[in-house]
């Protein structure tokens with residue numbers, strides 16, 4: 001039982017909104033922390049950041065060099081949208097029912113395909129190839145999934161449930177909570193927004209890492225745990241309902 005639990009429990013550290021303009025103070029602190037505990041996070045890079053809010057943060061003109069230094073440490077580089085500009089309102093028509101604005105959901109297939117292609121090419125022009133993607137504000141529709149597949153990106157770091165699973169010809173690693181929470185069982189990813197941190201959040205995160213170090217896994221370890229089992233779909237659907245209700249309650 002103990003082995004079963006430890007083999008099926010894991011948390012991927014997903015850090016969002018990595019771009020030239022960001023809170024570099026907290027990124028530097030986190031890098032020290034990850035190195036100290038030999039943690040290999042997944043970083044969501046915005047290929048062509050045009051988000052006005054994010055552009056207010058300090059710019060690092062050696063950004064792409066820094067990305068290469070992370071890659072050399074075997075950190076997983078992922079693509080987070082294309083320009084992170086929300087130009088559509090989902091009105092809860094998005095696949096995971098987060099609601100709110102979107103960069104992708106609701107746009108025509110050809111538009112979404114082109115943006116994902118441009119993002120991939122932008123990263124490739126800097127010598128960075130990627131295997132995975134997650135959309136700004138968790139908002140996708142079936143065209144996003146098709147556009148990812150056709151661009152040969154087969155892994156999405158979002159979704160519900162307790163295990164990585166297959167759907168729309170892609171593999172999804174669940175991302176459940178907006179806070180750092182370690183479940184006693186199952187495999188999921190965090191979402192970490194350094195730009196909105198304060199000193200207290202950093203200290204809480206340090207404690208969280210110390211306590212949960214053994215359960216924090218890297219991308220390659222977790223992607224192997226993907227399950228096609230139909231029974232996990234029931235868990236996924238129940239969790240989707242639960243979390244949608246919690247979010248509604250929270251924002252009311």
Ligand SMILES: [Zn+2]
Pocket residue numbers: 016017080084135136137
């Ligand atoms: Zn984002």
